[in-house]
Amino acid sequence: MSVLTKQTSGAAATLAAPGGKPSRARGKRTNQRSGYLFLLPWFIGMLFTIIPFFASLYLAFTDYNLFTEPNFVGLANFQAMFEDPRLLQSLKVTFIYTFVSVPISLAVALVIALVLNRGLQGLAIYRSVYYLPSLLGGSVAIVMLWRYIFGNDGIVNGFLGLLGIQGPAWVTDPEFALSTLIVLNVWTFGSPMVIFLAGLRQVPTMYYEAASIDGASRWRQFRSITLPLISPIIFFNLIMQLIGSFQTFTQGYVMSGGTGGPADSTLFYNLYLYQKGFTEFEMGYASAMAWLLLMIIAIFTAINFIASKFWVFYDN
């Protein structure tokens, strides 16, 4: 673990040189500076988005149809949201999608990373192959491809037919349409996998050696050594996947042709937001929706951070 190594080196430095403290402080300053330097592009990007950001906050309290001037309506948008059945449906769709696909995706990523961590030959090739889907996953072309794969004449039903099973109408049946997108999300497990792999490689092998000398089983080793030591990485991946999942748009839009799928079964929150803003010309309502999503994501992130105190092991 990088935390582990940093601490040992820090301790060693203090022991080695009498002037250890200043050199450690200077190292810390350089680290901070390079951190800010890496953040600089994001800051510059922020300059472009900061005005629309606050504009949407203002618009959330107005009634704005794009053609005429916005007029202030106070909390009317937020009140309307509670009685809007399609909004509740979109929340339901987004929540189901997130809370089903993120755990599965992370679990698959971790398992594959563990397998790859054994040090197979051709590790780099396997890693790239598994990583590739996550690069393409959100793209329009792949989602369209997915629609054909799960279509009536597609590979999935063809394969099920070989096994003698009559596959459902994945894409047009409201019961199943969302599951195709969940599968798509799980298929793009590559990026959390790569991060897990990097984290696994940082676990010092001496722990495993010591444990196996003491007679610990593989499973026990996994539970007591691996999991705690990579728990910060699990935490990181969990937060990033959650935040990303809540904001899904492309997959829902392309799979359903912009409509939200058979009977609103793939009506993601952001897709409904887009419909409200650009098809029904209710920009004020759409802005209010955007801020509600921000609050939802903030709440779940906060919950995660608080919960992390109980299961994330930082080794100091």
Place this chain on the structure above:
Amino acid sequence: MMKTVSTPISRRLVLGAAVTAAGLALSGCGGGSTPAAGGGGNVELNFVYWGDSNRAKMTDAAIKIFEEKNPGITVKSEYQDSGPYADKLATRFAGGNPPDVLNMANRTLLEYAQRGTLADLKSFPEIDLKNIPATIQSRGEVDGKLYGLATGVNLIGMVVNKTITDQVGVTIPDDKTWSWEDYAKFATEITQKTGGKIYGAGYDVATETGPILLARQRGEDFYTKDNKLGVSEETMRDWFQYSVDLRAAGGYPPAGFFEQIGGSPAQSYLAKGTVASQIIPINNYKGYNEAAGGNVVLLRMPGETTEKRRGYSADPSMLWSIAAKSKHPKEAAKLLNFLINDADGAAETLTQRGVPINPEVTEAIMPKLGEDDTKFVQMVADIQKDDLAPAYVYPKGASVVADTLKQLATEVEFGRVTPADAAKTFLEKSNAAINK
């Protein structure tokens, strides 16, 4: 590197927004120079419409003729699929950069008109309305002002693949007298006789033109004169129930059979040969006939003589409008006048957007039409001779009504909701959207 869809997309959005902003700024100071009197100023009109590349080819040929007849005016055309077209149009109007002459859909005419974004076509002397029938004009009139002129007259009709019916020995009923029950029997027979390989009926339950016709046959106006919803719950229930019964009898394919494919005739299920009949806008008759093997017959809709009254009305397939804030209104009016009144231009576009609304123009192009196009023009002319009920501008919220219908049709298809409940929900939601 992360599959955090948020970060890469937002950066791309930012770049895209910056580029769009730059582009708009540039186009703003670009070709908008108004010609001074006696100056050699060239006026460039921006003309947008929806369609496919075939339509674009024909339209470009017509535009060339317009440019020849009007030196000093050049036309820059753009076209897209109807879905993206609607989005882009809204953004352009909102951004203050509207096109000069544009296609307008029935569903959104009222919204755009009431927001003051469209010009009153009656105020332009360049647009000659004397040959345009009043019933056509009324489809674009709001509060006495004319905001859109039909690009052409169109109807829906039933197309049947005669190759299939001949093969299995099913006679096609007389389309001037057949009822909805006759159609159901006919479709079921075809499925039975082909052993379930080909379904007799393949029409789309979710398109509003079907219920609009049925409502009118029952004596109701789907969209009324005072911009409200006039269809009854009973009619909507019957519309849904009909498809459920037909599916149970076998005439209509099972749930999930129809996937969202392209809208062109070549991609249709009729062309694939898996259904024997479909409801289409009949200006596409030629396309469907060619795609399905050349032996497709064009029929009137069922129930025209067996229900309370005629369900047909002469509908504009789409409309032409001029933006209120157009920088060149006079030239835009000239272009619009050309599109509806000029026989030479019409000779290029023929019946792509329906039968020309100027009867003189229709007569002029008749000799140029192929056999299929002549059939559909003839059907339109014949039907228009009868005493048809008037039809009105679609109200605001019509697009929400269309979406609601689509959603409920899916729910009915998969048996998640009964036709009676679907009808009830449809009326609730549609009325809410229209009366908002």
